[in-house]
Amino acid sequence: GQNIDQPTEMTATEGAIVQINCTYQTSGFNGLFWYQQHAGEAPTFLSYNVLDGLEEKGRFSSFLSRSKGYSYLLLKELQMKDSASYLCAVSDRDYKLSFGAGTTVTVRA
Amino acid sequence: NAGVTQTPKFRVLKTGQSMTLLCAQDMNHEYMYWYRQDPGMGLRLIHYSVGEGTTAKGEVPDGYNVSRLKKQNFLLGLESAAPSQTSVYFCASSTGLADSDEQFFGPGTRLTVL
Numbered sequence: 001g002q003n004i005d006q007p008t009e010m011t012a013t014e015g016a017i018v019q020i021n022c023t024y025q026t027s028g029f030n031g032l033f034w035y036q037q038h039a040g041e042a043p044t045f046l047s048y049n050v051l052d053g054l055e056e057k058g059r060f061s062s063f064l065s066r067s068k069g070y071s072y073l074l075l076k077e078l079q080m081k082d083s084a085s086y087l088c089a090v091s092d093r094d095y096k097l098s099f100g101a102g103t104t105v106t107v108r109a
Numbered sequence: 110n111a112g113v114t115q116t117p118k119f120r121v122l123k124t125g126q127s128m129t130l131l132c133a134q135d136m137n138h139e140y141m142y143w144y145r146q147d148p149g150m151g152l153r154l155i156h157y158s159v160g161e162g163t164t165a166k167g168e169v170p171d172g173y174n175v176s177r178l179k180k181q182n183f184l185l186g187l188e189s190a191a192p193s194q195t196s197v198y199f200c201a202s203s204t205g206l207a208d209s210d211e212q213f214f215g216p217g218t219r220l221t222v223l
Contacts, residue, residue, distance in 0.1 A: 042199060044214070045212070045213075048209045050209065091208060095140060095203065096167065097212065099144075101150055101151040
Protein backbone atom coordinates (compact mmCIF):
# COMPACT_ATOMS: atom_id res chain seq x y z
CA GLY A 1 0.00 0.00 0.00
CA GLN A 2 0.89 3.65 -0.04
CA ASN A 3 1.21 6.14 2.81
CA ILE A 4 1.28 9.74 1.64
CA ASP A 5 1.52 12.71 3.99
CA GLN A 6 1.18 16.41 3.31
CA PRO A 7 0.20 19.37 5.49
CA THR A 8 -3.48 20.13 5.79
CA GLU A 9 -3.38 23.90 5.34
CA MET A 10 -1.01 26.71 4.45
CA THR A 11 -1.53 30.45 4.20
CA ALA A 12 0.62 32.93 2.33
CA THR A 13 0.53 36.49 1.04
CA GLU A 14 0.03 37.48 -2.57
CA GLY A 15 3.40 37.69 -4.33
CA ALA A 16 5.11 35.40 -1.83
CA ILE A 17 6.48 31.86 -2.21
CA VAL A 18 4.97 28.75 -0.65
CA GLN A 19 6.47 25.26 -0.47
CA ILE A 20 4.17 22.27 -0.01
CA ASN A 21 5.92 19.14 1.21
CA CYS A 22 4.87 15.57 0.55
CA THR A 23 6.39 12.44 2.04
CA TYR A 24 5.51 8.95 0.91
CA GLN A 25 6.10 5.29 1.70
CA THR A 26 5.18 3.03 -1.19
CA SER A 27 5.34 -0.60 -2.26
CA GLY A 28 5.99 0.43 -5.86
CA PHE A 29 6.97 3.71 -7.48
CA ASN A 30 6.36 4.90 -11.01
CA GLY A 31 6.49 8.60 -10.40
CA LEU A 32 4.90 11.37 -8.37
CA PHE A 33 2.21 13.76 -9.55
CA TRP A 34 0.94 17.07 -8.27
CA TYR A 35 -2.62 18.14 -9.03
CA GLN A 36 -4.44 21.40 -8.31
CA GLN A 37 -8.07 21.37 -7.25
CA HIS A 38 -10.14 24.51 -6.82
CA ALA A 39 -13.11 24.24 -4.48
CA GLY A 40 -16.00 22.40 -6.09
CA GLU A 41 -14.02 21.53 -9.20
CA ALA A 42 -12.10 18.60 -10.65
CA PRO A 43 -8.38 18.09 -10.03
CA THR A 44 -6.12 19.28 -12.85
CA PHE A 45 -2.58 18.13 -13.58
CA LEU A 46 0.36 20.32 -12.53
CA SER A 47 3.51 18.23 -12.67
CA TYR A 48 5.13 14.81 -12.83
CA ASN A 49 8.49 13.72 -11.41
CA VAL A 50 10.09 10.30 -11.71
CA LEU A 51 13.79 11.21 -11.50
CA ASP A 52 15.46 13.01 -8.62
CA GLY A 53 15.69 16.74 -9.01
CA LEU A 54 13.74 19.85 -9.79
CA GLU A 55 11.23 20.30 -12.63
CA GLU A 56 10.30 23.91 -13.34
CA LYS A 57 7.15 25.03 -15.11
CA GLY A 58 6.65 28.76 -15.00
CA ARG A 59 5.70 29.85 -11.49
CA PHE A 60 5.40 26.24 -10.31
CA SER A 61 8.29 23.86 -9.62
CA SER A 62 8.30 20.32 -8.26
CA PHE A 63 11.16 18.46 -6.61
CA LEU A 64 11.66 14.76 -5.96
CA SER A 65 14.06 12.74 -3.83
CA ARG A 66 13.32 9.05 -4.28
CA SER A 67 15.82 7.93 -1.63
CA LYS A 68 14.10 10.11 0.97
CA GLY A 69 10.55 9.46 -0.22
CA TYR A 70 10.06 13.21 -0.42
CA SER A 71 8.69 15.76 -2.84
CA TYR A 72 7.73 19.38 -2.71
CA LEU A 73 5.72 21.74 -4.86
CA LEU A 74 6.96 25.31 -4.97
CA LEU A 75 4.56 28.09 -5.90
CA LYS A 76 6.24 31.40 -6.68
CA GLU A 77 4.79 34.91 -7.11
CA LEU A 78 1.56 33.77 -5.54
CA GLN A 79 -1.67 35.06 -7.03
CA MET A 80 -5.16 35.03 -5.57
CA LYS A 81 -6.19 32.44 -8.15
CA ASP A 82 -3.63 30.03 -6.65
CA SER A 83 -5.92 29.58 -3.64
CA ALA A 84 -6.79 25.91 -4.02
CA SER A 85 -6.07 22.43 -2.72
CA TYR A 86 -2.86 20.79 -3.93
CA LEU A 87 -2.83 17.02 -4.14
CA CYS A 88 0.28 14.86 -4.04
CA ALA A 89 -0.17 11.47 -5.74
CA VAL A 90 2.13 8.50 -6.19
CA SER A 91 1.85 6.16 -9.16
CA ASP A 92 2.43 2.46 -8.63
CA ARG A 93 3.50 0.00 -11.29
CA ASP A 94 -0.05 -0.51 -12.56
CA TYR A 95 -0.66 3.17 -13.38
CA LYS A 96 -2.88 3.56 -10.35
CA LEU A 97 -2.58 6.73 -8.29
CA SER A 98 -2.64 6.96 -4.51
CA PHE A 99 -3.44 10.45 -3.30
CA GLY A 100 -2.55 12.36 -0.20
CA ALA A 101 -5.35 14.18 1.60
CA GLY A 102 -4.38 17.47 -0.03
CA THR A 103 -3.02 20.80 1.19
CA THR A 104 -5.36 23.77 1.13
CA VAL A 105 -3.46 26.93 0.26
CA THR A 106 -5.06 30.27 1.04
CA VAL A 107 -3.54 33.35 -0.59
CA ARG A 108 -4.21 36.62 1.22
CA ALA A 109 -3.97 40.09 -0.27
CA ASN B 110 -13.61 17.75 -27.27
CA ALA B 111 -15.73 17.55 -24.14
CA GLY B 112 -13.02 15.58 -22.29
CA VAL B 113 -14.46 13.61 -19.38
CA THR B 114 -18.13 14.10 -18.56
CA GLN B 115 -20.18 12.70 -15.68
CA THR B 116 -23.90 12.37 -15.16
CA PRO B 117 -25.66 13.23 -12.99
CA LYS B 118 -23.98 16.19 -11.28
CA PHE B 119 -26.01 15.87 -8.10
CA ARG B 120 -28.17 13.14 -6.62
CA VAL B 121 -29.95 12.45 -3.35
CA LEU B 122 -30.80 8.84 -2.52
CA LYS B 123 -32.53 7.12 0.32
CA THR B 124 -30.79 4.25 2.08
CA GLY B 125 -31.28 1.05 0.12
CA GLN B 126 -31.93 2.69 -3.24
CA SER B 127 -29.78 1.90 -6.24
CA MET B 128 -28.31 4.13 -8.90
CA THR B 129 -25.76 4.24 -11.70
CA LEU B 130 -23.25 6.98 -12.33
CA LEU B 131 -22.15 7.40 -15.92
CA CYS B 132 -18.72 8.53 -17.05
CA ALA B 133 -17.92 9.23 -20.68
CA GLN B 134 -14.66 10.29 -22.34
CA ASP B 135 -14.02 11.30 -25.93
CA MET B 136 -10.22 11.14 -25.87
CA ASN B 137 -9.96 7.46 -26.88
CA HIS B 138 -8.30 6.66 -23.55
CA GLU B 139 -7.75 3.03 -22.58
CA TYR B 140 -7.69 3.51 -18.81
CA MET B 141 -10.60 4.77 -16.75
CA TYR B 142 -10.99 5.19 -13.00
CA TRP B 143 -13.62 5.88 -10.37
CA TYR B 144 -12.63 7.74 -7.19
CA ARG B 145 -14.48 9.03 -4.20
CA GLN B 146 -13.39 12.14 -2.33
CA ASP B 147 -14.26 12.71 1.30
CA PRO B 148 -13.15 15.57 3.56
CA GLY B 149 -9.72 14.98 5.07
CA MET B 150 -9.20 11.72 3.19
CA GLY B 151 -8.25 12.70 -0.31
CA LEU B 152 -9.19 10.79 -3.43
CA ARG B 153 -9.57 7.04 -3.01
CA LEU B 154 -9.72 4.63 -5.92
CA ILE B 155 -12.90 2.53 -6.07
CA HIS B 156 -12.52 0.56 -9.31
CA TYR B 157 -10.61 1.00 -12.50
CA SER B 158 -10.44 -0.39 -16.03
CA VAL B 159 -7.45 -0.89 -18.33
CA GLY B 160 -9.54 -1.41 -21.44
CA GLU B 161 -12.96 -2.21 -22.85
CA GLY B 162 -14.46 -5.23 -21.13
CA THR B 163 -12.03 -5.16 -18.17
CA THR B 164 -12.48 -3.99 -14.61
CA ALA B 165 -10.43 -4.27 -11.43
CA LYS B 166 -10.84 -3.39 -7.77
CA GLY B 167 -9.18 -0.39 -6.24
CA GLU B 168 -8.67 0.60 -2.64
CA VAL B 169 -12.35 0.86 -1.57
CA PRO B 170 -14.48 -1.36 -3.86
CA ASP B 171 -17.04 -2.70 -1.37
CA GLY B 172 -20.63 -1.68 -2.12
CA TYR B 173 -19.85 -0.68 -5.72
CA ASN B 174 -19.87 -2.42 -9.07
CA VAL B 175 -18.61 -1.21 -12.43
CA SER B 176 -18.88 -2.04 -16.10
CA ARG B 177 -16.90 -1.02 -19.18
CA LEU B 178 -18.94 -2.32 -22.09
CA LYS B 179 -17.75 0.44 -24.42
CA LYS B 180 -14.30 1.99 -24.45
CA GLN B 181 -15.64 5.51 -23.96
CA ASN B 182 -17.96 4.72 -21.04
CA PHE B 183 -17.34 3.58 -17.48
CA LEU B 184 -20.36 3.00 -15.24
CA LEU B 185 -20.36 2.94 -11.46
CA GLY B 186 -23.27 1.23 -9.74
CA LEU B 187 -24.50 1.35 -6.18
CA GLU B 188 -26.84 -1.60 -5.61
CA SER B 189 -28.05 -0.64 -2.14
CA ALA B 190 -26.93 2.82 -1.11
CA ALA B 191 -25.75 3.49 2.44
CA PRO B 192 -25.13 6.82 4.22
CA SER B 193 -21.40 5.96 4.25
CA GLN B 194 -21.46 6.32 0.47
CA THR B 195 -22.28 10.01 0.71
CA SER B 196 -19.36 11.54 -1.13
CA VAL B 197 -18.17 13.31 -4.24
CA TYR B 198 -17.41 10.84 -7.01
CA PHE B 199 -14.86 11.61 -9.70
CA CYS B 200 -14.23 9.71 -12.87
CA ALA B 201 -10.88 9.98 -14.64
CA SER B 202 -9.20 8.63 -17.74
CA SER B 203 -5.69 8.27 -19.13
CA THR B 204 -4.00 6.79 -22.17
CA GLY B 205 -2.12 4.15 -20.17
CA LEU B 206 0.77 4.45 -22.61
CA ALA B 207 3.41 5.94 -20.32
CA ASP B 208 4.23 6.34 -16.65
CA SER B 209 3.99 10.10 -17.00
CA ASP B 210 0.45 10.03 -18.32
CA GLU B 211 -1.74 12.43 -16.46
CA GLN B 212 -5.24 11.48 -15.50
CA PHE B 213 -8.00 13.72 -16.78
CA PHE B 214 -10.85 14.16 -14.34
CA GLY B 215 -14.54 14.73 -14.86
CA PRO B 216 -16.42 17.47 -12.97
CA GLY B 217 -17.68 15.11 -10.26
CA THR B 218 -21.00 13.83 -8.96
CA ARG B 219 -22.16 14.92 -5.51
CA LEU B 220 -24.11 12.08 -3.95
CA THR B 221 -26.01 12.28 -0.68
CA VAL B 222 -27.52 9.16 0.88
CA LEU B 223 -30.12 9.84 3.54
